[in-house]
Amino acid sequence: MKGGSRVRTLRELRVSLIFLAVVALLPFVVRVPYWLGVLIVSMYFAIVAAAWNLLAGYTGQFSLAPATFAMIGGYSSGLLYHHFQISPWVGIPVGVVACGVIGFLLGVVVLRLRGPYLALTTLSFAEIIRLVIGNSYTLTRGDLGLSVPAIFEDRLAYYYLFLLVLVVVQLGLYVLVRSRAGLYLQAIRDDDVAAAGRGVNVVLWKTASFSLSSAICGLAGGIYVHFILLASPEIGLVLETGLVLSMAVIGGMGTLIGPLLGAFLVEISSEAFRDVGLSHMLVFSLMVILVGRFFREGLWGLLERLRDRRSPIPHPSVTPEEGGPT
Amino acid sequence: MLALEVTVTGLLMGAFYGLMAIGLTLIFGILKVVNFSHGEFFMIGAYTYTLLMLKAGVSVWIAVPSAFLVGTLVGFATERLLMRPLYRTYSEWGVMRDEYAIIVTFGLSLFLMNLANQIIGPYPYRGPDLVAVSRVEIGSLMMSAQRLVASLLALVVLASAYLFMRSSRWGKEIQAVAQNRLGASIAGINTARASALVFALSSGLVALSGALLAPLFHAYPAVGVFPALKSYVIVVLGGMGSAIGSIVGGFLLGILESLGATYISYAYRDTFGFLILMLVLIFRPHGLFGEKVREV
Numbered sequence: 001m002k003g004g005s006r007v008r009t010l011r012e013l014r015v016s017l018i019f020l021a022v023v024a025l026l027p028f029v030v031r032v033p034y035w036l037g038v039l040i041v042s043m044y045f046a047i048v049a050a051a052w053n054l055l056a057g058y059t060g061q062f063s064l065a066p067a068t069f070a071m072i073g074g075y076s077s078g079l080l081y082h083h084f085q086i087s088p089w090v091g092i093p094v095g096v097v098a099c100g101v102i103g104f105l106l107g108v109v110v111l112r113l114r115g116p117y118l119a120l121t122t123l124s125f126a127e128i129i130r131l132v133i134g135n136s137y138t139l140t141r142g143d144l145g146l147s148v149p150a151i152f153e154d155r156l157a158y159y160y161l162f163l164l165v166l167v168v169v170q171l172g173l174y175v176l177v178r179s180r181a182g183l184y185l186q187a188i189r190d191d192d193v194a195a196a197g198r199g200v201n202v203v204l205w206k207t208a209s210f211s212l213s214s215a216i217c218g219l220a221g222g223i224y225v226h227f228i229l230l231a232s233p234e235i236g237l238v239l240e241t242g243l244v245l246s247m248a249v250i251g252g253m254g255t256l257i258g259p260l261l262g263a264f265l266v267e268i269s270s271e272a273f274r275d276v277g278l279s280h281m282l283v284f285s286l287m288v289i290l291v292g293r294f295f296r297e298g299l300w301g302l303l304e305r306l307r308d309r310r311s312p313i314p315h316p317s318v319t320p321e322e323g324g325p326t
Numbered sequence: 327m328l329a330l331e332v333t334v335t336g337l338l339m340g341a342f343y344g345l346m347a348i349g350l351t352l353i354f355g356i357l358k359v360v361n362f363s364h365g366e367f368f369m370i371g372a373y374t375y376t377l378l379m380l381k382a383g384v385s386v387w388i389a390v391p392s393a394f395l396v397g398t399l400v401g402f403a404t405e406r407l408l409m410r411p412l413y414r415t416y417s418e419w420g421v422m423r424d425e426y427a428i429i430v431t432f433g434l435s436l437f438l439m440n441l442a443n444q445i446i447g448p449y450p451y452r453g454p455d456l457v458a459v460s461r462v463e464i465g466s467l468m469m470s471a472q473r474l475v476a477s478l479l480a481l482v483v484l485a486s487a488y489l490f491m492r493s494s495r496w497g498k499e500i501q502a503v504a505q506n507r508l509g510a511s512i513a514g515i516n517t518a519r520a521s522a523l524v525f526a527l528s529s530g531l532v533a534l535s536g537a538l539l540a541p542l543f544h545a546y547p548a549v550g551v552f553p554a555l556k557s558y559v560i561v562v563l564g565g566m567g568s569a570i571g572s573i574v575g576g577f578l579l580g581i582l583e584s585l586g587a588t589y590i591s592y593a594y595r596d597t598f599g600f601l602i603l604m605l606v607l608i609f610r611p612h613g614l615f616g617e618k619v620r621e622v
Binding site for chain 2: 056060062115116117119120121124125127128131132238239242245249279281284285286288293296
């Protein structure tokens with residue numbers, strides 16, 4: 001299926017690296033700080049969407065908590081600075097570790113759950129964390145949020161830091177997906193019982209995937225709060241998770257490049273929609289429904305189809321290889 | 327005295343919670359998917375009721391049934407447009423099926439929320455009162471007449487929905503499809519009609535609860551988020567797919583929340599439900615009254 005063949009994955013990596021190279025050159029053309037900000041936010045979302053894609057697209061664990069982990073990452077650094085004046089350069093890595101550990105624990109908790117149950121549990125986890133942070137006024141200043149210091153003077157520095165993280169994440173995911181571990185993850189996605197039957201340590205790889213994905217989200221969130229200078233519960237809203245999910249789905253789930261394309265497309269065009277006075281989420285949620293309903297492979301899948309027109313268009317619901325176990 | 331008041335408040339909320347959640351469990355029973363746009367049907371009901379009363383000036387007697395009707399129609403359309411592929415070809419989808427259902431209903435939830443925001447605007451409208459009296463005293467117990475009337479109404483609707491599912495011909499067909507779709511269709515039951523009926527009815531019921539709660543919750547685009555989350559808690563508590571379980575679960579959550587808010591902490595009252603949800607999912611995944619439908 002998607003992402004299965006090595007050739008495909010390599011092509012996805014090549015295209016994403018070309019794409020990121022273009023992004024790296026953009027600041028020479030785009031000099032308006034506002035648009036640089038939009039691109040930075042796109043990269044933040046691209047990192048979170050890529051992390052979510054590792055969990056949902058490659059491992060088949062449909063978590064609804066990616067934004068929550070970004071929020072945890074942000075608050076880790078924010079709280080350390082607020083209470084102990086610890087530098088963000090220490091706080092961000094602490095956040096990454098914290099998210100990795102919490103993600104691991106969540107992974108253990110939801111180990112036996114599947115599909116809608118997994119989605120519900122992670123959703124309630126997300127809401128508990130957000131409500132606790134929003135209500136613990138003495139510790140976190142509640143819904144007001146924590147103001148956090150900047151880590152750079154210049155927007156460009158943030159820009160290239162995010163780009164660096166994005167490139168590393170993208171390369172790391174490529175190596176992971178191509179490795180034996182990547183095959184294990186995809187085997188678990190396609191059929192975890194069969195995977196266990198063939199000797200895959202399902203417990204280990206599921207929890208590892210949860211932990212890694214959460215840690216990446218935490219890293220993105222940690223840097224992000226120091227860019228917007230505020231750690232607030234709004235980072236972890238279900239709506240934000242919805243945005244992350246839309247990006248990955250529109251771009252193409254279970255592909256390396258899908259979340260990247262989706263994040264930039266959604267974030268940049270939402271600015272354009274804002275000018276027209278149309279709610280961007282209205283358009284994207286409609287796109288999510290249409291993609292889910294009619295072409296599961298997303299934007300990247302469409303591009304792939306255009307590339308080799310000879311192959312007939314597979315219908316999402318009837319291709320035998322997509323049908324799961326009976 | 328306080329304990330009694332807390333329990334009564336909990337029981338009153340419980341009736342709403344049951345009405346809110348029963349649709350979710352019915353849909354799960356027949357389609358085996360969780361409808362993540364459940365809360366937006368609550369919103370549709372709240373808006374229909376509020377706007378009809380405020381802008382069109384119709385009476386309560388028309389506004390409340392209209393909310394049910396509009397919810398039913400939107401639910402019917404949703405089923406036709408988005409839910410059909412789940413069973414059009416009778417094949418096991420495995421993981422893809424859950425993925426499809428989550429993506430599409432989550433997308434629908436965001437879509438409806440933003441549609442309301444775009445058309446009606448983000449400002450909350452306070453739902454007009456159901457009755458003119460504001461307080462009722464029973465013995466030494468004071469309670470809001472609004473809540474009392476709305477709860478009684480909710481109870482009546484719940485009871486009739488339950489009787490409909492149990493005893494009517496359509497209800498029995500629905501039960502049959504929920505048990506075994508293929509078997510039911512071999513026995514000559516129109517499974518597509520049963521599914522459409524369930525989806526429409528479920529959406530109507532949650533929209534009705536939205537109308538009844540509009541004086542309390544108001545009507546705004548994101549009003550459905552909390553009712554939806556509560557419904558998930560209730561349905562998991564009572565067992566997915568069990569109608570009676572969702573009613574019992576509703577009362578249970580109502581009382582637990584009311585107790586927790588009074589005796590533990592008001593600020594964290596909404597977290598109790600989620601904690602219960604996680605605990606039940608971890609230790610008793612098929613709920614307190616659940617039929618063992620969940621695959622391992």
